[in-house]
Amino acid sequence: MKTKIIVLILLATSSLFSQQKAKIQAKPFSVSGKTVVVYTSADSTNFRLTNTDNLKFIDLKQPLETQTCIFVNPNKTFQTFLGIGGAITDASAEVFAKLPKDKQQEFLEAYYSKDKGIGYTLMRTNIHSCDFSSGSYTYVEEGDKDLKTFNIDHDRKYKLPLIKKAIAMAGGKMTFFASPWSPPAFMKDNNNMLRGGKLLPEFYQPWANYYVKFINAYQKEGVQVWGLTVQNEPMATQKWESCIYTANDERDFLKNYLGPTLAKAGLGDKKITVWDHNRDLISQRASTILDDPAANKYVWGVGFHWYENWSGGDMMFENVGKVQEMYPNKNLLFTEGCVEKFDTAKYQLWKNGERYGRSMINDFNNGTVGWTDWNILLDENGGPNHVGNFCFAPIHGDTKTGELIYTPSYYFIGHFSKFIGKEAKRISSVSSRSNLITTSFMNKDGKVVTVVMNLGSNKVTYNLCIGTNAVEVSILPHAIQTLVY
Numbered sequence: 001m002k003t004k005i006i007v008l009i010l011l012a013t014s015s016l017f018s019q020q021k022a023k024i025q026a027k028p029f030s031v032s033g034k035t036v037v038v039y040t041s042a043d044s045t046n047f048r049l050t051n052t053d054n055l056k057f058i059d060l061k062q063p064l065e066t067q068t069c070i071f072v073n074p075n076k077t078f079q080t081f082l083g084i085g086g087a088i089t090d091a092s093a094e095v096f097a098k099l100p101k102d103k104q105q106e107f108l109e110a111y112y113s114k115d116k117g118i119g120y121t122l123m124r125t126n127i128h129s130c131d132f133s134s135g136s137y138t139y140v141e142e143g144d145k146d147l148k149t150f151n152i153d154h155d156r157k158y159k160l161p162l163i164k165k166a167i168a169m170a171g172g173k174m175t176f177f178a179s180p181w182s183p184p185a186f187m188k189d190n191n192n193m194l195r196g197g198k199l200l201p202e203f204y205q206p207w208a209n210y211y212v213k214f215i216n217a218y219q220k221e222g223v224q225v226w227g228l229t230v231q232n233e234p235m236a237t238q239k240w241e242s243c244i245y246t247a248n249d250e251r252d253f254l255k256n257y258l259g260p261t262l263a264k265a266g267l268g269d270k271k272i273t274v275w276d277h278n279r280d281l282i283s284q285r286a287s288t289i290l291d292d293p294a295a296n297k298y299v300w301g302v303g304f305h306w307y308e309n310w311s312g313g314d315m316m317f318e319n320v321g322k323v324q325e326m327y328p329n330k331n332l333l334f335t336e337g338c339v340e341k342f343d344t345a346k347y348q349l350w351k352n353g354e355r356y357g358r359s360m361i362n363d364f365n366n367g368t369v370g371w372t373d374w375n376i377l378l379d380e381n382g383g384p385n386h387v388g389n390f391c392f393a394p395i396h397g398d399t400k401t402g403e404l405i406y407t408p409s410y411y412f413i414g415h416f417s418k419f420i421g422k423e424a425k426r427i428s429s430v431s432s433r434s435n436l437i438t439t440s441f442m443n444k445d446g447k448v449v450t451v452v453m454n455l456g457s458n459k460v461t462y463n464l465c466i467g468t469n470a471v472e473v474s475i476l477p478h479a480i481q482t483l484v485y
Contacts (some may be wrong), residue, residue: 085122116413131240196237227271259298301331324367342382354406
């Protein structure tokens with residue numbers, strides 16, 4: 001009798017599970033009745049995230065080799081989208097404070113409103129000073145290894161007010177992470193926050209405690225800290241704030257000090273991202289840290305920048321994909337990129353925007369879950385910057401005229417951030433020709449977002465193909481399009 005009852009229970013449980021599974025299974029994606037809304041930004045035109053077409057699908061059983069196609073397969077899903085955003089540095093906050101009130105409001109809407117702007121949901125900031133600060137500073141008095149003098153009063157003047165306003169404009173939610181450029185001078189072997197140097201072993205614990213102090217101080221201000229990176233650009237000796245960690249150094253600091261210290265302080269839920277430097281050495285850094293189980297358990301993901309082309313080569317997109325192959329359970333996060341060497345004559349240089357589009361498409365296709373630009377705002381000189389490292393931002397604020405200057409980079413980023421929602425899934429998106437590159441995501445509401453970029457100097461007509469259905473689309477030379485359907 002007992003055996004019969006157990007069998008009946010098992011059958012009932014199995015049946016219930018099958019019914020629940022059937023309910024959970026999403027309906028197959030269908031283009032029936034759908035309109036493809038096309039948004040375009042193009043060189044030598046006035047198109048800037050402009051609605052240029054509304055198209056209907058037709059039958060296309062078999063594309064020909066003579067036809068250029070973008071093949072999207074919504075049934076093949078990959079990583080879950082975290083967000084897109086930029087860094088609120090001291091420089092950004094200081095420039096913002098100098099803008100007229102109406103321009104401040106315009107600026108906040110331009111970045112953080114989904115309707116009026118491009119809907120940023122990701123934010124980075126610097127833990128005490130970096131090059132994009134008006135000067136070097138820390139949160140403690142020199143020599144205070146016990147951190148008794150720790151306070152963030154410096155940030156309360158400019159940076160925290162802007163951070164809070166941005167979060168409010170974004171609806172009160174923001175994925176916010178922070179990065180240090182250097183420990184205080186007294187903790188380093190060169191006794192200098194600038195020009196590299198290394199963290200002295202006797203200060204490993206005080207420096208780990210510093211992160212805890214920072215997180216608690218910001219959260220007391222109402223800014224929820226989602227995560228942090230261990231060190232900005234740990235292999236670069238810069239003329240500004242910098243600190244060198246070999247792969248072994250970073251691994252050991254993380255597993256023996258930073259990870260346990262955060263856990264002990266009740267901050268074990270904070271997402272720790274390692275590397276935070278260029279794509280060139282990302283594989284070696286990831287392997288060294290993630291192959292050590294004691295370090296691996298503290299790592300949420302691997303962060304990277306795009307400056308590896310300083311050597312004259314091209315951006316190493318495939319290195320990101322190799323890390324994704326090796327460690328599919330870890331996340332990849334683009335943590336910084338900007339166009340270097342500021343020049344007012346190049347505000348509207350289209351190539352600067354194309355650098356963003358090309359990078360974002362390739363990075364997402366290689367498994368990246370989130371993409372973080374560098375300074376969200378700089379002045380008419382590409383600063384302020386206390387070491388003369390002036391750069392471009394997507395938006396510049398002219399502190400003399402009070403005007404905002406929108407560069408092509410702003411619109412290229414917007415082709416992704418405005419349309420791809422949090423927790424969207426990347427889906428298969430393949431181009432049949434090398435002059436077009438593409439990536440696609442499916443939002444939680446079932447809408448698909450396909451981004452297509454024309455790298456060439458000729459107008460291209462292509463078919464957006466979903467199974468045996470297609471729409472014919474034209475894309476101008478050096479243009480980027482977002483198709484929503």
